[in-house]
Amino acid sequence: MIWEIDDHAPEVEGLDAHGRPDPAYAEALGLRTAGRGPRVLAALIEWAVAVLIALPAIVALTPVLAQVVAGRFDAEKFFARGDLVWLIVAAAVSQGLMIAYIVVQLVLHGRKGVTLGKAICGIRSVNVRTLERPGFWRGAVVRFLVAYASLIVPVIGPVLVIMLSPLFDIERRGRGWLDLAAATWFVDVRGGLNPYDAKRMRIARKRVKTPEHEEKAPLPSLATPVHRDAPAEYVPSARLSGGVIGAHRSAAAAATEQAEPSGAGSMVSAAPPSLATGAPAPATFSPAPAPAPAPAPVAAPAPPAAEPPAPAAPAPVPASAAPAAPAPAGVRAILVLDTGERIEVRGTTLFGRSPSAAAGEGEALLVPVIDDTRSVSKTHIAVMPARRGVFVVDRASTNGSAIIRGGAETVLPAGHPAELKTGDTVRFGDRSLQVEWA
Structure with missing residues (x-):
């Protein structure tokens, strides 16, 4: 038995000929770039929460750090302090809470594309190529490490990497160096489409892939034409309780119906028979025998009526006009x-x-x-x-x-x-x- 394994990578929609993400495709879906103001506000909210978590350790350890920087730190006096236990507990609790806060932020960012500040400001992070979740390792961890590495150069590093680099984005989508390293893109879910709404995202992709046509084929008219020889736009396929919808006859059909027998022992001709007497002519109608009516008074005796000649034989049907193989009765x-x-x-x-x-x-x-x-x-x-x-x-x-x-x-x-x-x-x-x- 031979097993065939499809090892082809899934096709990614929205890429240009060079395999790069196409901003026009994302815009056609309804995705909108998050503004600079909401992004700065989201970052400030997250930093404020981090400072609030670290506040106990900051209050407890700031005097100690000041003594160390000034060169007046005395280790014997420090370990002889009566509140040393409380200093250690405050630092440990703040550090534990800070680690938990950072881990939760990274997991939410990688799995759901959202953090505390982004959720408040209506921002979501997506992978710039697939427009799906950014992923934990590259979308969250790599981004955090690059931001943490910018602290090597105090003040200048964070300002350049985090705040100024989005200004150099040639696509004008606000993607800074952190976004380039993590392959992420921040979108506004309040002013545009939410990429994590799977149903709406699927509908948007289908609309872009197969655009809707404004012009639709006109429906056939159900009205019966006024003129009986007008072409029909609708041919009925069933008889309803209200009758046949849209049925009408053409002149040829009417003549054919008149030529067909309407019942046993009766014949309907194409034209009404002539009953006038006069010069001998081929008979057009042969009534059944019946008592002669009383003659009307006339001034002079009428000449005797000539006997009607025998009906003319029907003209032979050409062989080319006859059907080659007649179908069984009832077969159309x-x-x-x-x-x-x-x-x-x-x-x-x-x-x-x-x-x-x-x-x-x-x-x-x-x-x-x-x-x-x-x-x-x-x-x-x-x-x-x-x-x-x-x-x-x-x-x-x-x-x-x-x-x-x-x-x-x-x-x-x-x-x-x-x-x-x-x-x-x-x-x-x-x-x-x-x-x-x-």
Whole structure:
């Protein structure tokens, strides 16, 4: 057995061609750089808390340190003091609290990107490349060590490293030497997006990666055209309790309906029959035998009516106009999938990976299509017979559909029906079907 291990590093979004963080990407997400004033205020709050924690040791040891600096320190007198125990306890408690304070600050900064002062001022720290948590070792420990090393040069070192270095940032994001060493960036969560809000951050990344389109495809009109020969924008796929929505007839369909028999023993012709007598002409209507009505009074006897000639034989249908292979009764179309499977369309037929009928479609034939590449949507297309023919509608699929006719491919807009003709090929996703009879 061979095991394949994917050792590729995860793709980091928001980097330019040189692998450096792109400020425009962060701005598009909604992240805003923390201002200089809130950052200084956060630092002052943290230093003030540190001084407050060390205050007992400062009060107790300041006189001793002053004697040491002045050269007047006497060790015998110092160890003979009665409050020596309290001095040691104050120094130890302050030192312990200071160590705990620093460790908590480092852990919070590395894991959550926040410290006491930053939480009060609405500031968060993130990794400048991934825009995620900065990490404990580099984001917190390295930053602390660099800041502590700046104390080697008193006053000048901290002022230059901590306060003045952010002014030299060419990206104008307030990143000083501490941020460059720790690869961090401070953002304002009150004026912009909070990078630790996973849901909003995920939505922002998707919007930047796939921008929303303001223009959307217009929905098909459900109104019935005023003129009966106007092209239909919507073909009904089901009969609702209120009737058929958007159904109308064209002139050709009306003529076809008049030519079809309406019931047993009756015939509806394309034009009303003529009952007038006159010159001999081919009969257009042969009524059933009935008693002759009483003749109306006339001034002169009417000439005898000639017997109607035999009905003319129907003209032969050209062989090219006859269908090659008539479909079974009730079948409106025959579709052949690319697997060779033949589908008889008698009503609404849905194709997809796991098709399902929508509300109001009534009973529909569900044709599941196997698609390993998942290019076919759950309900991809619908083939619907109507009075004017057979139509196909794309059901707002992910990868779209198209009709290939005469070598030309026409993309189907979602929700807009397109008439099918014999010989058409319908492509939906990576699958296709051919219309043999429609």
